[in-house]
Amino acid sequence: MRRLTGVLCGLVLMGSILGSAGTRADTPPEPVGLAVADFEFLDTSGEPADQAAVHARRLRDFMAALRRDLAADGRFRLVPAGPSDGTPEALVRAAAAAGARYLVVGGIHKMSTLVQWAKVDAIDIAADRVVLSKLITFRGDDDASWARAETFVSRDLNAAIMPAPIKLAIFDFEYEDFSPAASTGGATEAELVQLDDTTGMVRRVFAKSGRYSITDVAAADAPAAKTRSLRDCNGCxxxxxxxxxxxxxxxxxxxxxxxxxxxVRFQIRDTKTGTVLVDENSGLRMGADYSWSRGARRLVLDRLLEKKQP
Structure with missing residues (x-):
């Protein structure tokens, strides 16, 4: 059995493992794959009575409740986490191979008769980052105290792994023609069709990421929105x-x-402050107008949704 102190110090991630794991940001599993490794238990309380069987049962109940609570609302699909005695690297590999986007590891340490620690780490395998690393202290060593600890752990995991999606209003893509044969009449009907296809593609990519919910902009009656000229309205x-x-x-x-x-360019603003949060440009691309949607999709994925976190 691995030493619990290794878990309590946190899981060391290896970029060479995580960089090749996980699914693409535009095609995540639905629901999201989640692997929950069996927690370890360590007792350094020094109590004379042998409570190994009791603690083993409580730990099994704790893990069953944790997996049940994480899967309760249907956002997660539980997958095998690999052998409990595996190294951190092996756990990551096994979870990724089973289709997990996230891996949860942890342990419980009984310090004394009244004080226990519950340590939990959650790793976003695809993004190569820890999304939660928390130490929870709880008092008591009975069924009720373990149940309370599980409630806190599952709550924090739910909030950290799958936070509420950002409500994003994606306005219709706009058009600028700087070609030698530019028409003063704006986009042609065929070009408007390709712009609509591009808008639809980008909305689908954001929606499928699971990080955004798409706000309907059909009710936007501002002239700049209706004439596709928001790029020139100074952040309106x-x-x-x-x-x-x-x-x-x-x-x-x-x-x-x-x-x-x-x-292709896209710009994202915070609606409360008007602050520009993201401003990305594809650079020059080759292709006819039917390739606009592919260029926009690739830009969004490369510069935002699949971009590695620092």
Missing amino acids: DAAIARGLGADQSLVGVVRRISRTEYT
Whole structure:
């Protein structure tokens, strides 16, 4: 059995393992794969009575309740976590191979008759980062005290692993034509179809990430929204999106450079402050207008949804 002190010090992640694990951000499993490794138990209280059987039973009950509570609302699909005596690296590999996006590890340490610690770590395998590392102190060593500790652990895990999605208003993609054959009449009907396809693609990518819920912008009646000119309104999209109940707003622009060259840009603002949170540009891409949606999709994934966290 691995020493609990190793778990209590936290799980050491290896980028070479995590960098190749997990699913793509635009195609996550639904519900999200979650592996919960069996917690360890360590007793250094020095009590004379042998309580190994009692603690083993309480630990089994604790783990059963934790897995049940994490799976209760259907957001997670529980998958095997691998051998309980495996190394941290082996646990990560096993969880990733089983289809887990997240791995939970931990342990319980009985310090004295009245004081116990519960340590829990949650790892986002795909993003290569720890999303929760917490030490909970609880008093008592009976069924009720263990049940209370499990309630706190499951609550914190639910909040950390799958926080409430950001309400994002994605306005219709806009068009700028800087090509030599630019028309003064704006986008053609065919180009508007491709812009609509691009908007739809980007909305689907954000929705599938699980980190965002898409706010309906059909009710936006501001002239800049209706004429697809939000890019020139000095951040008015934030106020419009706030009025629709969104937390953030996104304005995307396809700029045609020539008949086969274009760039894609998207900008995200906080609707309360108007602050620009993300501003990304694809650089020059090659392809006809039917490739705009692919270019926008790749930009969103590369620069935001699949971007490695620091």
